[in-house]
Amino acid sequence: MKKGADLRGLVGYQIQRVHLELDADARAAMADHDLSPAKLTALILIRDNPGCDQTALGRALSINRSSAMKLVNILAERGLVERRPGRDLRTNALWLTPGGEAQVPVMVDALRKSDARMTARLSAEEVRTLNALLRKLGPATRAASAD
Numbered sequence: 001m002k003k004g005a006d007l008r009g010l011v012g013y014q015i016q017r018v019h020l021e022l023d024a025d026a027r028a029a030m031a032d033h034d035l036s037p038a039k040l041t042a043l044i045l046i047r048d049n050p051g052c053d054q055t056a057l058g059r060a061l062s063i064n065r066s067s068a069m070k071l072v073n074i075l076a077e078r079g080l081v082e083r084r085p086g087r088d089l090r091t092n093a094l095w096l097t098p099g100g101e102a103q104v105p106v107m108v109d110a111l112r113k114s115d116a117r118m119t120a121r122l123s124a125e126e127v128r129t130l131n132a133l134l135r136k137l138g139p140a141t142r143a144a145s146a147d
Helices: 011-033 037-048 054-061 065-077 098-118 124-137 139-146
Strands: 081-085 092-096
Touching: 011 037, 011 098, 037 054, 037 065, 037 092, 037 098, 054 065, 054 092, 065 081, 092 098
Parallel strands: none
Antiparallel strands: 081 092
């Protein structure tokens, strides 16, 4: 089907099309680990913010509290994350288990290989430029400009 200048000129449309391709490749890369890229994102956030609670994790992932709890339950059932007593009796602090600590770098490497496959037609400079431009379009930029 033809895609006219209107679609080719819409940044959001182009990003969505690329996202679908990137996501499919990333999911295939993570298949051996039986984990989605989104769940790996949660593991990375917990690794980088040891002791965070489910509410903070949910905010970082832009998901509601119930979804964050389900996500943490899955990661805990797989032995990747553990809950420890939090800052008060109502919260749990999240930590990677030793198994989670060992598996995250392996999974990140699988995603890096996916990224390399998907950006193979770009030069290193173009990849750096693309990343910089995407960061400019991202939610942190919108939040900062709203102040």
